[in-house]
Amino acid sequence: QVDLVQSGGGLMQTGDSLRLSCTGSGRSFSGYAVGWFRQAPGKEREFVAAQSWSGATVDYADSVKGRFTFLRDNAVKTVYLQMNNLKPEDTALYYCAADPAGMATIRPSEYPYWGQGTQVTVSS
Numbered sequence: 088q089v090d091l092v093q094s095g096g097g098l099m100q101t102g103d104s105l106r107l108s109c110t111g112s113g114r115s116f117s118g119y120a121v122g123w124f125r126q127a128p129g130k131e132r133e134f135v136a137a138q139s140w141s142g143a144t145v146d147y148a149d150s151v152k153g154r155f156t157f158l159r160d161n162a163v164k165t166v167y168l169q170m171n172n173l174k175p176e177d178t179a180l181y182y183c184a185a186d187p188a189g190m191a192t193i194r195p196s197e198y199p200y201w202g203q204g205t206q207v208t209v210s211s
Contacts, residue, residue: 093202094108105173107205111165119186122185135148144190
């Protein structure tokens with residue numbers, strides 16, 4: 088069992104940078120894979136980025152490659168999504184999710200634990 092608490096988000100302008108945070112409770116959080124997902128109004132939840140528990144595998148959606156970076160600090164049980172060069176199409180509710188199986192996956196259904204979500208709005 089792990090609880091995920093997110094922070095960050097806000098109203099940004101095109102080209103801005105923003106870092107989202109996701110802090111996990113529980114001693115075993117470092118052994119979890121963590122994914123970032125987002126959901127825009129009227130659209131399905133989509134994969135953004137994920138990292139396996141070991142950090143050996145990091146995967147990004149094509150739409151964010153080269154702009155977003157997955158970061159992790161196990162000492163403070165926190166993962167981050169560093170978002171650079173934001174675009175209006177990045178506007179969405181962003182979620183972090185954790186999977187005790189430890190494998191990075193792009194499928195939301197594989198993640199049993201979810202953060203509360205944080206809104207990112209990018210104006211043009």
